[in-house]
Amino acid sequence: MADVTLNQVKKSYGNLNILHGIDLDIKSGEFIVFVGPSGCGKSTLLRSIAGLEEITSGELKIGGELVNDVPPSKRGIAMVFQSYALYPHMTVYDNMAFSMKIGKESKAEIDKRVRQAAEILQLTKYLDRLPKAMSGGQRQRVAIGRAIVRNPKVFLFDEPLSNLDAALRVATRIEIAKLKESMPNTTMIYVTHDQVEAMTLADRIVVLKEGVVEQVGTPMELYKRPGNLFVAQFIGSPAMNILPAKIDKAGNPTVVSHVGGRKATVPIATPASANGAAVSFGVRPEDLAIATGTDFLFEGKVDYIEQLGEVQLVYVDIGRADLPLVAKLPGNVEVKRGETLRLNAGAGDLHIFDADGHSFTLHREEAKAA
Amino acid sequence: MADVTLNQVKKSYGNLNILHGIDLDIKSGEFIVFVGPSGCGKSTLLRSIAGLEEITSGELKIGGELVNDVPPSKRGIAMVFQSYALYPHMTVYDNMAFSMKIGKESKAEIDKRVRQAAEILQLTKYLDRLPKAMSGGQRQRVAIGRAIVRNPKVFLFDEPLSNLDAALRVATRIEIAKLKESMPNTTMIYVTHDQVEAMTLADRIVVLKEGVVEQVGTPMELYKRPGNLFVAQFIGSPAMNILPAKIDKAGNPTVVSHVGGRKATVPIATPASANGAAVSFGVRPEDLAIATGTDFLFEGKVDYIEQLGEVQLVYVDIGRADLPLVAKLPGNVEVKRGETLRLNAGAGDLHIFDADGHSFTLHREEAKAA
Amino acid sequence: ELKFKPGEDSKFHWANYDDLKKVDLKGETLTIFGPWRGEDETLVRSVLDYFQEATGAEVKYSSSENYEQQIVIDTQAGSPPNIAVLPQPGLIQDLASKGVLTPLGDDVAAWIKENYAAGDSWAKLGTYTGKDGKQGFYAFPYKIDVKGLVWYSPDNFEEAGYKVPKTQEELADLEKKIIADGGKPWCIGLGSGGATGWPATDWVEDIMLRTQPPEVYDKWTKNEIPFTDPAVVNALDIFGKIATDDKMVDGGAKAVAATDFRDSPKGLFTVPPKCYMHHQASFIPSFFPENVKLGQDADFFPYPPYASKPELGTPLEVAGTLVMITKDSKASREFIKFLQMPLAHELWMAQKSFVTPFKAANKDAYGSDALKKQGEILVGATTVRFDGSDLMPGKVGAGSFWTGMIDLVGGKSAQDVAADIQKSWDAIK
Amino acid sequence: MAASTGKSFVNRFGVHIAVLIFVVIWTIPTLGILVSSLRDKDQIIASGWWNSFSSSSQTEAGRLPPASAQTQKDGKYVIEGNVFGDGAKRAISAFGTKAAAPTQYKAGTAADLGDGVSLQVNGDGSFVLASPKAFEGDRGQRVYYASSAPPKFTTDNYDAVLFSEGIGRSFMNSLTVTIPSTIIPILIAAFAAYALAWMRFPGRALLIAVIIGLLVVPLQMSLIPLLKLYNGVGTFFGVPSKTYLGIWLAHTGFGLPFAIYLLRSYIAGLPREIMESARIDGASDFEIFVKIVLPLSFPVLASFAIFQFLWVWNDLLVAMVFLGTAPDQIVLTAKLNALLGSRGGNWEILTTSAFITIIVPLIVFFSLQRYFVRGLLAGSVKGG
Amino acid sequence: MAAQIFSAIFVIIIGVGGCVAYFWGANKLLDLVFPSRGVSGSAAVDNLRRQGLVRPWLFVGPAMIILTIYLIYPVIETLRLSFLDRGGEHFVGLANYQWALGDHDFRNSIFNNILWLAVVPAACTFLGLIIAVLTDKIWWGTIAKSLIFLPLAISFVGASVIWKFIYEYRGEGQVQIGLLNAIIQYFGGQPQVWISLPFWNNFFLMIILIWIQTGFAMVILSSALRGIPEETLEAAVIDGANPFQIFWKIMVPQIWGTIAVVWTTITILVLKVFDIVLTMTNGQWNSQVLANLMFDWMFRGGGDFGRGATIAIIIMIAVIPIMVWNIRQANKETGGH
């Protein structure tokens, strides 16, 4: 069994605390993605799980066994590094066979497993090449192959696609997804800061910020019900529009008036104490549409348009030039710069966050749970 | 004036021809993007314009003046490299000031222009840092700043964003777009293989393939009326679905039957001679929608789904497992794996290409022009 | 293979060889470390072959460019050879006082006194102060170089009508005459890599021996009179006058210090000759051009004494190597005994570059007339003194004295040079 | 390298010219001894080596046969022959009988030497010395002549050095000293450098400091303490103190600080991910070192190997101290040194042996040089 | 001959093989004592940790032992000797150091050494760098490099012979066999005795070492130069920098670390090298340097170990600043691991 359990895992370099007590329960066979801004400790956490960094305190269990002091090679893990980390002087075959040779497996067994992995990754005809004679995508596949042959219980990826170009990235992403399917019992932990990867690959996403877990949930949960401002802005591209607002009337639904000058009725319960509180009002660009009737949420001049073909990003100045509202509209809607636009969104697509950045949705759920 | 004119520009390394006679007319103030697959010669062309490579034959004019033999620093250009190419031992300030110091400008002038550029790029507080103490996005901004201070007539970018992470890439892209606006007289030539960049930034896109210009046009032109199969598949993500097909009835509209077994009526004129010809039938994933009526273009089992939140990519097996049809459907449409799906597209969104890959649309236009 | 077949040539004392055969050293190894390399090494080996052949001892000879350094290291580190051969009494004194030498015994000293020419000069030369502070006989002189010779080309002398001078006064006249004829009297080269300067010390010593009684010379080498003594300064000055006179030396004064001593005699044999005379020891013919035949194309005469000082007789400066036991063994002792046999001398005399004061060695054995003549000079000298700079402590005799000579020919006054050298001597007392 | 599109001559050829100048300056001294080593022993110091390429006109001296060679002809006593003897002939332009006037007479004319004696020397060197009276003495008449000699090179010096006795053996001995003395420190230093760069253990920083500090220890001063130690050990175990093992270890000791200094800074620069990757793959430090670090460090190993090889190969001092001079131990430098006379100055031997000793290091340099090329790490990590 | 070759090869194999055998065997032994494969999980983990404690010492062990014997022990011995008299028997306190400070030769050597240290490392590094840069640009660069490297393969004795034929002096008007004087005479100048010109002779000696060591600097710097990202150079071209500016302002700063290593190595070499001075002048004409002076006192005329050792200690002390700087540098490097 390969569930990974982290219990108050802390890591510091000298006086510098990087991970501030991480609790996580990863079930066997799950595909977990760590996301978070650069420097938040994703790699450190992954490397701690791998055993490449010693954790400062806390408990780390793999398959139920405490592995704090177990060296990497005995943890039943395999890791794909951001920078491939191929052995430059060995052929693809030898790169993949290395761990098994070290483990003194039989020649036949090595050959079988390497060829099997190569088959999966379509590397069979490159087996005799050296890494330097391969393209970036191929190299990344070799790195994955090297991990596969180890038949690990836990598969760790550290931004495996970040060095690839767009097209390759898409292709390799799909390959990883297929790989996961072919290895249903293997737990996979994946670090990225690419949202598309996170959204498409993850069973659950862990959002990290400065060494603290901000939210854990399925992609849709995070997208639909971000627990706080940070997650709300981090998940989704372009980021959710966040506007300063004030609660006009607490309760369920809540009425808020935002900086754009308009009021909105949001079907989210707020405690009475929140009456008049300063909050943040959020709406995703893709949830905005051109208002057809007189009922609209935002009004403003079109500041700038990015035409992406099928869709366009429209930047609307709703009164605060430093906080343009972004709307993702279908590419065929005719919008002109300077034109005044009225935008609306479904009531279910609106978010409000308290002064600390916590979502009121979460408040409600917490209340329920209590 | 800073129009850039290329007349039969060829470049070869020894016997190896990289550029096969490029003709291009870039008008002053235009934003031109070169796209094309890796190794097609984009960088080579850009570097030739910069003067970092000597061209083998042909004429290269900048502002009407023949610059074949003019050294890079005298061409009035500035260049931003893919790898930033910052001077690692100089502070941000010195990096930006370097070219002016070399040019023996006055201290005051240098200071003025550097600070101005830093202001534009929001780098003012990093001026004393060394590049290694900056994040990727900041570094890229410094590289751009270094180019800005030179006050170039022609601004060259070689994949400036390819080393940035997704979020930064979006932000920096917008910055470049704004930069272009603030320098309306500066010609910008930009190399990328990221389509979004090409689509959002370009006034005109130049599609290159193996050292040959495939098509030149505005983003929408290329997206809507790709001149050939290569451009059709290259522009747009995911790529246009291309299916082998046969012309059942030539004329206007044309009736084709594709490999999925269905017929389609396409409002494109085909010459009578094309009757019965093998052609390629194309439709973009985002133009596909679930057929509501009995009228549909494709039918097949859902093979795999990538949920991206707002949208989902659905891979449908329409009979040829090696050629899955990709459809981009709204994220909220409930689709299950294995389910049979019927898809339709607007007649105006269909494309057909002849055996050589040329679009029939183009045929028609050529005919008109003639 | 033995160079001369035993018993064949009557000029050798083959009886010695038969005696030697009675000594049985089978299985013993005799390691000898000496200064001889190149041609000399072949020569010494040819002598050692007899010892090996007769006694059955295995003789291992070795040498090194840095032999002075090497012997210090080897003795200091406790891995000395059986026999060390060194040309510098100063260094030998040093080794003796560190207690690494084995005394050869009074009977050997007595033997030397009796059998070597020139009274007790040679026995004195082998006597040093040991670690215990007592005088002892440590070093056996073997293979002598005669110093103070002046080399010339008989043809050139004959052609110009010059006569070999018998006195310093005649020599001075000859110099004047040569200059008047447009020639240069001397070729002088002091260059010798790390040892640059030493040829001049010989010359100064020659002058000392010819202007002062031997006792003063002895005091000088022991620094019982200082370098700044007028007697010494005078000698320095006489040499300085010659060497710094552009008219006197080929190439001018500047060339003196810069020319390698090995190259300078070649000026005698150029056409037309660059110079007419060259002052150097008996080994110098090795550096004559290849086609120069000794005796025919080149000859020598002793650096003459002053007619004004008849009381000093015919003094002679010599140098040479001394044989010491650095690791005592039967073979070492036997080897010293071997050196006391005329045969040990004759075997080398019969070849090249070897003269000996051993009176019992057969003069007819000398391989050439030149050697024989040198041998006669050696045996006939009334006063024999060893190379003074070699007698001085290494830091002076192989250091400041050399440097001083360079300064002297560079134009520094004799008085100042003497003061400098004396200072360095004071520094090591 | 940055492309510069300037077209001027200086831009085009400036680099070539500059490099050429450096190469010429650097090569001239060596060329000098190469030429000198091919010249005649006496010529080396008679004229500059650069003169040896042109035919030179020189004035020489020769001696005619002594009186014993005379014959009687036409009532005169005649000595005939050739001034060059059996040697190579040259063209004589003038001759003379006095050193002061060595070219008094044209070749082919007869010189009157007084007393009726006449001497004629012809252009080809043949001469006739005639006198009405019988010649006496066994020193023949001296003649001087100006002759032009074509450039002359000889391999005699090489014959003398290459075929001197025991040279082959000492060549072997040198290799026996040099090869292990190069490989052993590399091995030991590489292991230590890896440990100092990538392994965690107490005292590591101190150790690095000490090693860098030891770089400066002058070799000469360690000789005596070491030799004492060797003798002690030799006596204790009853083995000879001068052995190959001893000199290998000595060279290893003297070469180690630099080796560790150089290798450590290189090995520390290898990509960390590769090591970690191997560690995850289950490789122990030993396996990582042998299978990953060693192959990747080839360029620096090659550099050090060259420097160490040069140093050991050219060493005389250490070899003389730690190795005997018997034929089974004497090294090439020592052997060549012994060819020099006791008082040195055999330029022909020095120049020749300088050239002979250079050959092996050069072979080593050229065979290892290709490992200096970059790109060994290509493809391993991003951007590679 | 064949037997000799065979025995040589045999001896070599024994030597190298022994060394290999140690590392391999020690590691094998460690694996045997603390097995990590084929034993149960927790035991394997424990054993791996124990291996981790022992293995670094297996790796650095031989180096430490050899360094201790061959360098540290002699250094201590030297330090001890520096307080003893010439025979190394009686304690004399600081007398030797006092003597050194007052000695004319010693002060002269210090002065010359400072000159050497100021000139040689700088010149070698600078020339090596220039040559490395230039040869990288041309197709026959490898050949050029090999020729510049050549002097490094020549022994010091060989080198001094070579330079004899450059510096040799013959009287004015005579045939010069020293190239330098021949050239000067050809142009009508007056030949000079280069190695005895006071003060300047130091430089003529330095030239020899520079000639030898430039190849070393070149080899190492050339590989560092290849590590400079090409784009930074192109960026500078576009910025309008000329080749000299590119060299000084862009290339040199980027390989500063390597330059420092080369500089240090040559500095240390300069402090230790004495062969050139010994063979060319033996310190005469005021060209003495510390290393040769030490050699002189150690071995000449029986030797004075006390004073020789004192000079050796002073040489080592002279390098302390360089060492400290380097150690700092080294620690900075390892900090990341």
Ligand SMILES: Nc1ncnc2c1ncn2[C@@H]1O[C@H](COP(=O)(O)OP(=O)(O)OP(=O)(O)O)[C@@H](O)[C@H]1O
């Ligand atoms: N050896 C170290 N010593 C001190 N600080 C370190 C060390 N390694 C990492 N850090 C710091 O720890 C923090 C987390 O680093 P980490 O590499 O885990 O970030 P990340 O989330 O992976 O970022 P990225 O997305 O850029 O890879 C960073 O601020 C980093 O500077």
Ligand SMILES: Nc1ncnc2c1ncn2[C@@H]1O[C@H](COP(=O)(O)OP(=O)(O)OP(=O)(O)O)[C@@H](O)[C@H]1O
């Ligand atoms: N110096 C060179 N010698 C030979 N071929 C070269 C050289 N430089 C580039 N090429 C070749 O020229 C072709 C075009 O290279 P170029 O760098 O222009 O491609 P690109 O379109 O910029 O690709 P990418 O998107 O990967 O940067 C490639 O096939 C490349 O291998």
Ligand SMILES: [Mg+2]
């Ligand atoms: Mg990371």
Ligand SMILES: [Mg+2]
């Ligand atoms: Mg490119």
